[in-house]
Amino acid sequence: MTSRMLPLRFGAQTVLVTGASSGLGAEFARQLASRGSDLALVARREAKLEELSAELRGRFGVSVTTIAADLGEPGAASSLKAELERRGVRVTSLINNAGFGTSGAFHEEDPGRVRAGIALNVAALVDLTQAYIHELRAGDGFLVNVASVAAYQPTPGFAVYGATKAFVRSFTEALWAESAATGLRVVALSPGPTSTEFFEVAGEDIGSGLPRMTARSVVSITLRELKKPRPGPSVVPGPVNTVLTLGSKLAPRKLLLRGMSRALGAK
Structure with a gap:
């Protein structure tokens, strides 16, 4: 059974964005602030967060709370x-954007980086989704978990990252179904190669044969999806990325893996 969702009012939201110091996280913060959302921004780089916070307060007059934290630490x-509650911040929507990937053959990867x-x-x-899921389900906001087109097929040379994003997609789509009778919008966002700092960490050659979106x-595509009466469970931005994900469902597995090896530059 599904409920009738109220129209999404970005101006009534306080959105927690992780990985907010650059890339998609910072862009989510800017576009949400331009729509009147208050923000709680989290990343490891405090100086970057403060710079972004000052920009958003000055341009849009929204409330912005920043917390420098490494979410990969146990109990983070x-x-x-607890810290946001102590500061009186009531989160109504959540964007889990923080993440990173490394490239190379799995047997050559650094175990610490893999973990x-x-x-x-x-x-x-x-952990963060579970920390807020009851509040989110009781409201009329949204949950966006950032996956990747890598979630749709194995990714040689990028094996662990692709597997983590397959988990994110599967987990989020299940939450979409579980939340159907609530006012919560749930979307798994699966972008393809995007011009962000991601490639500085993962390697500039990864996906070099594929076009990059901004x-x-x-x-913009994700926020338009959230405005739909019944968004999700997944959004794949861009026609090239959409074709790639559709092709992954139709191609024989061996052929798909060979193609992915070429596209991702796996050795």
């Missing part, structure tokens, strides 16, 4: 929620 989600990626991309996202376009 509960500590973050850190899983902790941030999967465990932190689940963060502005990805976020």
Whole structure:
């Protein structure tokens, strides 16, 4: 059974955005602030957060709370929620954007980096979602979990990152179904290559054969999706990325893996 959702009012939301110091996180913050949303911004780089916060307050007159934190640390989600409550911030919507990926053959990857990626991309996202899920389901806001087109098929040379994003997509789509009788909008966002700092960490050669979208376009498409009467469960921005995800459902597995190896530059 589904409920009739009220029209989404961005100006009535206080949105918690993780990984907000750059890239998609910062762009979500800018576009939400332009629509009147108050914000709670979280990332590790305090100076970047403060710079963004000052910009958004000055341009849009919204309330912006910043917290510098490493969400990959155990217990970070509960500590973050407690700190926001202490400051009187009532979160009504959540964008789990924080994450990173590394490239290369799995047997050559640094074990510490692998564990850190899983902790941030999967465990932190689940912990923070669970910390706020009751409040979100009781309201009329939204939950956006950032996955990737890598969630739609195995990604040689990017194996762990792709697997974490497959988890995010599956987890989020399940929450979409579980939340159907509430006013909560749930969307798994699966962008393709996007011009952000992501590639500085993962490697500039990853996905070099694929066109890159701008963060502005990805976020604009996502916010338009959220305004629909029944958004989700997934949004894949851009026609090229949409074709890639559709192709992954139709192509034989061996052929798909060979194609992904070429596209991602796996060795």
